[in-house]
Amino acid sequence: MAGQPVPVPVKGLEDKILCIKDLEEAASKKLPKIIREFFNDGSTDQVTIHENHTAYNKYRIRARVLVDVAKADTSTTLWGRRITFPLCVSPAGMQAAAHPDGELATSRACAKKGVNQGISSFSNYSTADVRAAGLSVGPIDHAMQMYTLKDRALALRMIREAEARGCKAIFLTADSPVLGVRYNEHRNDFRTPKGLGFPNFGWTSEMIRAQEHGNTFVALNDDGHSWAREIPWLRSVTGMEIWIKGVVTAEDTLMAVQMGCEGIVVSNHGGRQLDGVPATIDALPECVEAAAGRIRVHIDGGIRSGTEMFKALALGAECCWVGRPALWGLAYDGQKGVEIMLDTFYIEFKRCMQLAGCNSVKDITKACLGVVRPDGPLARL
Numbered sequence: 410m411a412g413q414p415v416p417v418p419v420k421g422l423e424d425k426i427l428c429i430k431d432l433e434e435a436a437s438k439k440l441p442k443i444i445r446e447f448f449n450d451g452s453t454d455q456v457t458i459h460e461n462h463t464a465y466n467k468y469r470i471r472a473r474v475l476v477d478v479a480k481a482d483t484s485t486t487l488w489g490r491r492i493t494f495p496l497c498v499s500p501a502g503m504q505a506a507a508h509p510d511g512e513l514a515t516s517r518a519c520a521k522k523g524v525n526q527g528i529s530s531f532s533n534y535s536t537a538d539v540r541a542a543g544l545s546v547g548p549i550d551h552a553m554q555m556y557t558l559k560d561r562a563l564a565l566r567m568i569r570e571a572e573a574r575g576c577k578a579i580f581l582t583a584d585s586p587v588l589g590v591r592y593n594e595h596r597n598d599f600r601t602p603k604g605l606g607f608p609n610f611g612w613t614s615e616m617i618r619a620q621e622h623g624n625t626f627v628a629l630n631d632d633g634h635s636w637a638r639e640i641p642w643l644r645s646v647t648g649m650e651i652w653i654k655g656v657v658t659a660e661d662t663l664m665a666v667q668m669g670c671e672g673i674v675v676s677n678h679g680g681r682q683l684d685g686v687p688a689t690i691d692a693l694p695e696c697v698e699a700a701a702g703r704i705r706v707h708i709d710g711g712i713r714s715g716t717e718m719f720k721a722l723a724l725g726a727e728c729c730w731v732g733r734p735a736l737w738g739l740a741y742d743g744q745k746g747v748e749i750m751l752d753t754f755y756i757e758f759k760r761c762m763q764l765a766g767c768n769s770v771k772d773i774t775k776a777c778l779g780v781v782r783p784d785g786p787l788a789r790l
């Protein structure tokens with residue numbers, strides 16, 4: 410009836426989870442200290458993890474007004490399929506330490522909300538089980554994350570499994586010849602919790618717990634990796650797309666282009682690898698420029714709101730990924746918690762688009778942003 414107010418469902422009120430910070434706090438309270446610090450901390454002085462988030466603050470949105478945004482469309486295309494909005498869940502290992510359903514719950518939540526997921530090679534459930542969990546809910550695409558393993562036969566088995574289960578891409582994580590220095594892992598003698606294995610490697614909980622976390626990684630990963638060794642080999646064994654995860658420079662973006670990769674994820678591993686590398690939002694512009702539209706450029710690290718997604722897209726990223734927010738969702742309430750996380754980002758992103766006067770993700774361009782200068786007017790990009 411005309412004039413009748415339409416009840417607007419206010420998401421999260423019942424849970425009091427109104428933003429990702431609320432989710433982080435609620436989840437962190439539920440996690441034992443050792444797991445919480447393993448998930449939440451960065452490496453050494455925490456400079457990069459801090460900047461990953463705070464660097465977004467220097468940008469302001471040059472909102473356009475009186476634009477008809479009644480039909481604003483948040484959707485985009487990834488691997489030939491429409492996704493609800495440009496946010497996917499990064500491959501983070503050991504998700505069953507957050508909730509017993511781990512990566513299965515994440516996959517179901519992503520499928521339900523219409524976004525994609527990266528499967529860590531250090532997931533606690535097999536690639537087959539993670540794929541099946543999501544597909545039981547709805548269409549979902551997966552990237553299989555891999556490190557540069559010493560054991561090539563093992564790497565090949567993981568690739569064959571990813572292909573057989575219908576993964577779309579290999580995300581080769583390139584920022585980790587060795588693990589970053591995370592003091593919490595040493596102070597807490599962090600070990601994978603009892604009962605959790607790494608099925609993609611065929612490693613049981615007992616095998617993993619026999620050593621410190623860092624040593625598990627050293628045992629499997631080859632620090633003798635290189636562009637010349639990894640990419641031609643991957644290309645020779647698989648038809649899946651090859652993406653490089655962990656790029657923060659124009660130089661390495663050009664290497665990815667020259668090597669014929671399909672995409673990069675501008676990432677610093679959520680500030681868990683080399684502390685002191687730039688925030689990903691600060692590294693993004695030079696990577697976008699170097700890619701020059703020849704390969705896809707995605708980003709992760711420190712993205713905690715729909716407005717930050719908007720800023721990353723305006724600076725040229727095609728899609729955003731989040732790591733810890735999914736872990737917090739899981740710790741808070743398993744699949745439902747990850748759904749709350751995705752809903753929160755979705756609502757914020759859509760509202761940001763509408764308030765900025767954008768009707769589609771293609772409308773989100775450099776012209777939408779300005780940068781704050783200490784003294785003086787907003788600078789255009």
Ligand SMILES: Cc1cc2nc3c(=O)[nH]c(=O)nc-3n(C[C@H](O)[C@H](O)[C@H](O)COP(=O)(O)O)c2cc1C
Pocket residue numbers: 447448449461499500501502503529530531554582654676677678679680681709710711712730731732733734
């Ligand atoms: C607990 C944890 C485990 C992770 N494990 C992996 C992994 O196995 N492989 C990988 O490529 N990246 C891993 N990452 C990095 C994520 O893929 C992603 O780059 C990062 O979390 C993004 O930053 P954000 O957490 O600030 O969103 C991990 C991150 C966290 C927090």
Ligand SMILES: O=C(O)C(=O)c1ccccc1
Pocket residue numbers: 501502503531626678681
């Ligand atoms: O801790 C990490 O960042 C990471 O990449 C990892 C590696 C091995 C197992 C679990 C996570």
